[in-house]
Amino acid sequence: MRDLCAAAVDAATGAGAEYADARAVVRRSQRLSTKNGRVEQLTDTESEGIGVRVLVDGAWGFACDRRLTAEGASDAALRACAFAKAAGGRGARALAPLAAQTGSYRTTYERDPFSVSIADKVEHCLRADEALNGRDVIVRQASLRALREHKILLSSEGTDVEQETVECGGGLDCAAAGDGIYQVRSYPSASVGMSQQRGWEFVEQLGLEREAPRVAEQASALLRADLCPAKVTTLVLDSDQTALQVHESVGHPTELDRVYGTEASYAGTSFLHAADLGSLRYGSEHMNVTADSTTPGGLGTFGFDDEGVPASRHPIVEAGVLAGFLTSRETAARIGSGHGGSMRADGWNRMPLVRMTNLHLDPGEGTLEDLLADVDDGIYMETNKSWSIDDKRLNFQFGTQIAWEIKSGKLGRMLRDATYTGITPEFWGKLDAVAGADAWQMQGITNCGKGQPGQGAHVSHGASPARFRDVQVGVKA
Amino acid sequence: MTRALDVARRALEATTGEAEAVAQAETSGLARFAASEVHQPTLIDNVVVTLRIVRDGRTGVASTNRVDDAGLVELARRAEEAADSAPVDPDFPGLAERGELPRVEGYDRATSELGPDDQARLASDAIAAADVPTYGFFTSAVSELAIVSSTGVEAHQEMTDATTLVVAADNGCSGYAEATSWRAGAIDPAAVAREAAEKAARTNGAKEIEPGRYPAVLEPYAFADLLQYFSYDSFGALGLLEERGYFAGRLGQRVFDERISIADDALDPSGLPKSFDFEGSPKQRVELVTNGVARGVVWDRTTAKRAGEGAKTTGHALPQDLDDWGPLPSALTVAGGDAESTDELVELVGDGLYITRLHYLGVVHPREGVVTGMTRDGTFRIRDGKIAEPLVNLRFTVAVPELLREVHGLTRDVSLINASNFYGERYPYGALVPAVATARFNVSGVGSAPGI
Numbered sequence A: 001m002r003d004l005c006a007a008a009v010d011a012a013t014g015a016g017a018e019y020a021d022a023r024a025v026v027r028r029s030q031r032l033s034t035k036n037g038r039v040e041q042l043t044d045t046e047s048e049g050i051g052v053r054v055l056v057d058g059a060w061g062f063a064c065d066r067r068l069t070a071e072g073a074s075d076a077a078l079r080a081c082a083f084a085k086a087a088g089g090r091g092a093r094a095l096a097p098l099a100a101q102t103g104s105y106r107t108t109y110e111r112d113p114f115s116v117s118i119a120d121k122v123e124h125c126l127r128a129d130e131a132l133n134g135r136d137v138i139v140r141q142a143s144l145r146a147l148r149e150h151k152i153l154l155s156s157e158g159t160d161v162e163q164e165t166v167e168c169g170g171g172l173d174c175a176a177a178g179d180g181i182y183q184v185r186s187y188p189s190a191s192v193g194m195s196q197q198r199g200w201e202f203v204e205q206l207g208l209e210r211e212a213p214r215v216a217e218q219a220s221a222l223l224r225a226d227l228c229p230a231k232v233t234t235l236v237l238d239s240d241q242t243a244l245q246v247h248e249s250v251g252h253p254t255e256l257d258r259v260y261g262t263e264a265s266y267a268g269t270s271f272l273h274a275a276d277l278g279s280l281r282y283g284s285e286h287m288n289v290t291a292d293s294t295t296p297g298g299l300g301t302f303g304f305d306d307e308g309v310p311a312s313r314h315p316i317v318e319a320g321v322l323a324g325f326l327t328s329r330e331t332a333a334r335i336g337s338g339h340g341g342s343m344r345a346d347g348w349n350r351m352p353l354v355r356m357t358n359l360h361l362d363p364g365e366g367t368l369e370d371l372l373a374d375v376d377d378g379i380y381m382e383t384n385k386s387w388s389i390d391d392k393r394l395n396f397q398f399g400t401q402i403a404w405e406i407k408s409g410k411l412g413r414m415l416r417d418a419t420y421t422g423i424t425p426e427f428w429g430k431l432d433a434v435a436g437a438d439a440w441q442m443q444g445i446t447n448c449g450k451g452q453p454g455q456g457a458h459v460s461h462g463a464s465p466a467r468f469r470d471v472q473v474g475v476k477a
Numbered sequence B: 001m002t003r004a005l006d007v008a009r010r011a012l013e014a015t016t017g018e019a020e021a022v023a024q025a026e027t028s029g030l031a032r033f034a035a036s037e038v039h040q041p042t043l044i045d046n047v048v049v050t051l052r053i054v055r056d057g058r059t060g061v062a063s064t065n066r067v068d069d070a071g072l073v074e075l076a077r078r079a080e081e082a083a084d085s086a087p088v089d090p091d092f093p094g095l096a097e098r099g100e101l102p103r104v105e106g107y108d109r110a111t112s113e114l115g116p117d118d119q120a121r122l123a124s125d126a127i128a129a130a131d132v133p134t135y136g137f138f139t140s141a142v143s144e145l146a147i148v149s150s151t152g153v154e155a156h157q158e159m160t161d162a163t164t165l166v167v168a169a170d171n172g173c174s175g176y177a178e179a180t181s182w183r184a185g186a187i188d189p190a191a192v193a194r195e196a197a198e199k200a201a202r203t204n205g206a207k208e209i210e211p212g213r214y215p216a217v218l219e220p221y222a223f224a225d226l227l228q229y230f231s232y233d234s235f236g237a238l239g240l241l242e243e244r245g246y247f248a249g250r251l252g253q254r255v256f257d258e259r260i261s262i263a264d265d266a267l268d269p270s271g272l273p274k275s276f277d278f279e280g281s282p283k284q285r286v287e288l289v290t291n292g293v294a295r296g297v298v299w300d301r302t303t304a305k306r307a308g309e310g311a312k313t314t315g316h317a318l319p320q321d322l323d324d325w326g327p328l329p330s331a332l333t334v335a336g337g338d339a340e341s342t343d344e345l346v347e348l349v350g351d352g353l354y355i356t357r358l359h360y361l362g363v364v365h366p367r368e369g370v371v372t373g374m375t376r377d378g379t380f381r382i383r384d385g386k387i388a389e390p391l392v393n394l395r396f397t398v399a400v401p402e403l404l405r406e407v408h409g410l411t412r413d414v415s416l417i418n419a420s421n422f423y424g425e426r427y428p429y430g431a432l433v434p435a436v437a438t439a440r441f442n443v444s445g446v447g448s449a450p451g452i
Helices: A004-016 A070-087 A118-131 A200-206 A206-224 A239-254 A329-335 A368-373 A426-429 B003-013 B069-085 B118-129 B190-199 B220-236 B239-240 B301-307 B320-325 B342-349
Strands: A017-036 A038-056 A058-065 A102-106 A136-155 A160-178 A179-188 A195-198 A233-236 A287-291 A315-319 A359-361 A377-389 A396-406 A412-415 A418-423 A431-434 A441-450 A454-465 A464-472 B018-034 B039-056 B057-066 B134-149 B154-168 B173-181 B212-218 B262-264 B287-288 B332-334 B352-365 B368-384 B388-390 B394-399 B407-410 B415-418 B430-433 B434-447
Touching: A004 A017, A004 A038, A004 A070, A004 A136, A017 A070, A017 A118, A017 A396, A017 B190, A017 B320, A038 A118, A038 B039, A038 B069, A038 B320, A058 A070, A070 B018, A070 B118, A070 B212, A102 A195, A102 B301, A118 A136, A118 A160, A118 A206, A118 B069, A160 A206, A179 A206, A179 A377, A179 A396, A179 B039, A195 A200, A195 A441, A200 A206, A206 A396, A206 A412, A233 A239, A233 A368, A233 A396, A233 B407, A233 B430, A239 A315, A239 A359, A239 A377, A239 A441, A239 A454, A287 B388, A329 B388, A368 B069, A377 A418, A396 B352, A396 B434, A418 A426, A426 A431, A431 B057, B003 B039, B003 B057, B003 B069, B003 B134, B003 B154, B018 B057, B018 B118, B039 B069, B039 B118, B039 B320, B057 B069, B057 B320, B118 B134, B118 B154, B118 B190, B134 B190, B154 B190, B173 B190, B173 B352, B173 B368, B173 B388, B173 B415, B190 B434, B212 B220, B220 B239, B220 B332, B220 B352, B220 B430, B239 B301, B342 B352, B342 B407, B352 B394, B352 B434
Parallel strands: A038 B057, A058 B039, A102 A160, A233 A377, A359 A454, B212 B352, B332 B430
Antiparallel strands: A017 A038, A017 A136, A038 A058, A136 A160, A160 A179, A160 A195, A233 A464, A287 A315, A287 A359, A377 A396, A377 B352, A396 A412, A396 A418, A418 A464, A431 A464, A441 A454, B018 B039, B018 B134, B039 B057, B134 B154, B154 B173, B212 B434, B262 B287, B262 B332, B352 B368, B368 B388, B368 B394, B394 B434, B407 B434, B415 B430
16 A cells, blocks of 8 residues: 555656645444344445545645556546646645654554454344333434544655554434324434444443443433423533534634635634634633544544644643634644644545544533532533534534433433523633543544535544533523 | 446355345546635545345345455455344345336436536636635536346446535625536536625625514525425434334324425436435335325335335335435425515515525424524525515524425425535435425524625
8 A cells, every 4th residue: 555655646746746645545344233123234344545635736636546556546646636737726835844754553452343243243232222121212222333444644745654543332322202202312422322442342331231221211201301491591511512512612613724714615614713813712711622633542533644744732722712723734834823733534535624633621620510519500411412503603502312400509300302502602601610530521423524525524522511601591493 | 337237246246145236336526616716626436336145034234345356255255244143134125126117317428528627617617707705616427326136136327417506705795506417517607606696795784683483585495405304304214113203193184384295206307316226126206295284205125114004115215324314305306386486485475584595404303393503695684575684694493394384485496406415425316496485484593694
């Protein structure tokens, strides 16, 4: 694969590219789910190829070829150059300087998830599926996933890096229905469960079978729960929903390509401006957010991004003030700050884009119980169910699977169909407590979409439960 | 022999016994632009084959894009391992039998011959036509779907598609337009850009409004998006069987205004036609709502067997890697009404909102059909039967059945709205919808002003 990348870079520079990089990628993924005692899905997918990105007279071009052969590499390079020339540019395009990088990165794990037999995985799911049996339950689903990606990146600037990442995870989804009401409860997160860059040991630690009875009981209980009231109140979010809040209202708006408008035609732009760096008040002094592509186990952890920039850790929000953006080499050069490090592509046949890596809300102090203790009247929400936010990442509305009212510092009656809404900097300005490191959990998101053609990304967010004052909850249709 | 069919046949030959091979091939170019400059031009050439093997009622599935002989042997090994590891599936209906497949349009040689130079040129045509900075893309592709099986299925379709999408935006203003067809010649990128720019020019100085329930005109872009999200839970058989969708327990009942009739019709040449689904079953037109009455949902073979009672596939199986969604419509078509234009709908509404498109929709409560999202790139107040001042982006939270229960009218003409964001393997699909005027559009909040 390394020779093919070198051949592609040579072919591109020979065709007039002032810059070229080539990524050869071999990816294998497994997805398995059982539903109501039968195997719902059992797929084993492999995909391989080479993607070549070029700059010709200041214009980008990208082409790819599934053939990991000299001919495929050369064809991709020449087609990328041809597309760049046809597209044209406005002259020189600066990239933040990067010394030639060499090295490798591999996920560390105890047990390769692909070494676990499919039969064992099926059995694992079926046991958890069976344990979801309960009153009112109409859908029991257990899921597992695993992914291995091996890639080599070479550039015309001398970068030569090799990486192998391994992810795996799983989850439960349980639906109950009765009297025209339909409710879902999941563990540890909705729809796709939770994944990390770890081995099979992570799936075993999730304890799907162990957690299943509680999940089923809560799904059933939700059928008889009261509706979340509409009011302005104190809101406490669990780690899962706080992570989603970070993803949507901090992660995406701090992607510098969105700030510069290059995502305007699909995912949207940002309420932030480049000049806001270092001065914009994003939230309260309790808000500290860090981008960290070195976090062990993170889905956004790597040795080098897809431009070859080494992994790093840097603040995005410090004590409530905007302190950094997620950048590529091009956007870093444009803003005159940073060095890139957030460029990621979805496989071999997509162009790298500015993406989140791991973006964490740094922990505060105390426990969830401490957060609740300081609430006379409020609502505690758990596990994301629905999400929507505007194109500038300002106006959001999120829903959770389950909620409880908080009365005099204690959880009270269960509530269903809980939603809350707000405007990003106003909402984060109402943050008055984040629980401490013992309550900090790293959540994984595997369905983050961006780009045209569309690309998925896998990112992690660490977060502790967090408390927000004076939030509108209970949005009605 | 075409590429996908050849690959599917060879994949089937790599195994023995009961099996099915599904191959998808794509040759595409997408010239994406921002601030009136092409910045992400992407050329993709790929072929992917998925092999499903059945062993005594147990099924296993594997996919690859390594389609040389060694790759296909390895593919068969992985699929066999999966099948051997799976328990017997009592709901497995068996592989589809060979059936009569409808002949459809949807392939245009001129579109298939567009190359990178053409795709870049057509993107440039859009950029040059607008007097406002443009953000969007031109894309065209030729894609293939081929299915062969040990039960005699041999289905193949070659498809073309082309889309121009333009957001014209500057400080404080933005407008949107798009055009999709299986014939690139039917698309005028410059006209699309002009429509977006003209809309953008009218959005400067956007005002806020109070949340509340408003009558509203939804352009086809907005209506198609809303219906698409509603369809995930309510127009497919799995949502019905799992009691997740709005139609559960309501088939045969009046659910919408009598002006509303919705079908799924992949055979319509004015859409993005398809002959068969991912099991090789022939596509059928399915009446979902007729004159406001819930008539049915779409089915695949698995859900039909599970339901029993005479249920049969309607040709709506998804690819194996998406089949946990169950069967879904991919060619929604809403019958047009009597209005000659959106202006006539605006007159009918009199006082309300005019909404061009929606953004980032989310299903809040599937059973009630509640969807939230934002308006974007052209939201206006309607006063005295005319489009009046521009509005900021609005947060809406609507129960789709309620929105469609009281309809003032629909345009006679319908537009084809692209529904694919080109994730994964290329499979063009979209919806044919008119503009609609509703009495009930619930604004639950206000957002930012339009513009970049």
